Amino acid sequence: MKHKIAEIVKKSLKDYQDLPEIAIDIPRNKNFGDYSCNIALILAKKLEQNPREIASKLVEKLKEDSLFEKVAIAGPGFINFTLKEAIIQDTVKEVIKQDHDWGKLATRNPQPETVLLEYVSANPTGPLHVGHGRWAVVGDAIARLLRAAGYEVKTEYYVNNVGNQIDKLIASVKAAKDGKPTPEGGYGGAYIQEIAKQKAENSEEILASIIEEQKKTLGQLGVAFDNWFDESQLHDKNEVKLGVAKLHDLGMTFEEGGAIWFKSQELGDDKNRVLIRENGNSTYFSADIAYHLNKFSRADHLIDIWGTDHHGYVARLKAALKVMGLPVDKFEVIIGQLVTLYRGKEAIRMSKRTGEMVTLQEVVDEIGTDATRFFFSATDVNSHLDFDLELAKKKSNDNPVFYVQYAHARVCSILEKNKTAGLPDCQTTSLKDLKNPAERALMLKLISWPDIVQVAARLRHPQMVTEYGKELAALFHSFYEQCQVLGNPARVILVDASRIVLRNVLEMLAISAPEKM
């Protein structure tokens, strides 16, 4: 709908040149209409004209459009639109017609951009922690959003199955097996003892067993990856060496102390970085360069979600890719901040060294998949999160996830009661009588869903979906209190449209949409 309005505004502006992007907003205050546009204010600055004058010229043209009941100027020069009731009603019918597709954006591009989204990618040295869970949920939701927005998305989990940490892991398991204490710098969690008790003999079996556990936990969270990519593959196929050679050919490397270095200082880094160590082994950095070269050969656009502990690393990887001529503007890194667990007021301290930690598996077991997903989707992944287990569990009845699910269950219950009458025919049933403010507000919300998907996908902000879900549920509950549905075909249609959008919202978050609660 926003897009439609923007197009109309654009048409009315054809006398102007060099137009900025036209933004259509939903005003906070209902008195300002259903949608609004600030283009006159923006143009006023550019053209050094009175914004209200520009607006009044535009309004004259916009008034003629059949979409609007009313177009008005307000405040310093906002243009406010009120939709015709018939347009709103027709769009509600469109919701029912499109059903699962309502909220999927039509791509004008016959060859959609391919996106390779890499996330979680935890080291295969132990169980996932809560931060991983957060990034997993956010990554999965972003993948769903991008798909709905018309991108072709592949998801991937990078397994660092090479390097020091693996040697330490193996040594730790061996020590446990022999009843010796954990070696210096090794891993000491209870899971090490578990693995030691199992049949796991060689490093492959040990790794496989840990990765299996990770997969199991992620699966329980409803997160599955299209591809698990082993770092060892890059070494086996010589891609790491080739990447380093490429940098060498570009004159971006030098040798010192028996190691090969990347001249990252020339590109703004505060120090140069080692690519090949004195002992001939490659660093994590050079493997990661190779990995991203590999990914760029498979997709147009890369998105990585990294933990905040890796953020210092972004600049140097981008620098390396840029100097190699790759489109760095198509390489995004989303930094995921950590989660601090609380039980009531008490923060749960975690230490990898002592192995004293609450795993993601334990949290999912305790809180449940739906609530965990909702909580992790509901906040900006770029902000630190305090997550209170007691609150998420104990207050489950007032939990926002249940609030949204309950709206869906209520809808289904009404439709079940209406079964004997049957669903009214959308073509022949008039929605003219849906004039109550609660009905109108609900309809407007339903028709804005595709706009939410679009913006949420562009910004990679799943929290916009959970926000929308809460707002939609609230409007539905309010409507429900005021309007008797059964016996009113127009309202039955409105309820069915609500069911569709509530379900589509929950599906976007991979949260179940129960028919009964």
Next chain:
RNA sequence: GCGCCAGUAGCUCAGCUGGAUAGAGCAACAGAUUUCUAAUCUGUAGGCCACAGGUUCGAGUCCUGUCUGGCGCACCA
């Protein structure tokens, strides 16, 4: 010391490229059910958007500085 991220109601958090009177949930208080699910609804109260400057018609949002917290600053990953 340097860098990145954050600081919005008592608590947990939303707030789209700068827009109109800053929002929600929880907690608190007062009400609503002979009627389709009360896991609900209606209302009240709660704010110097960390602080100080600046940019402009207009700042929670942009710039500079300060304070507080998190995370980095390896020939670990």
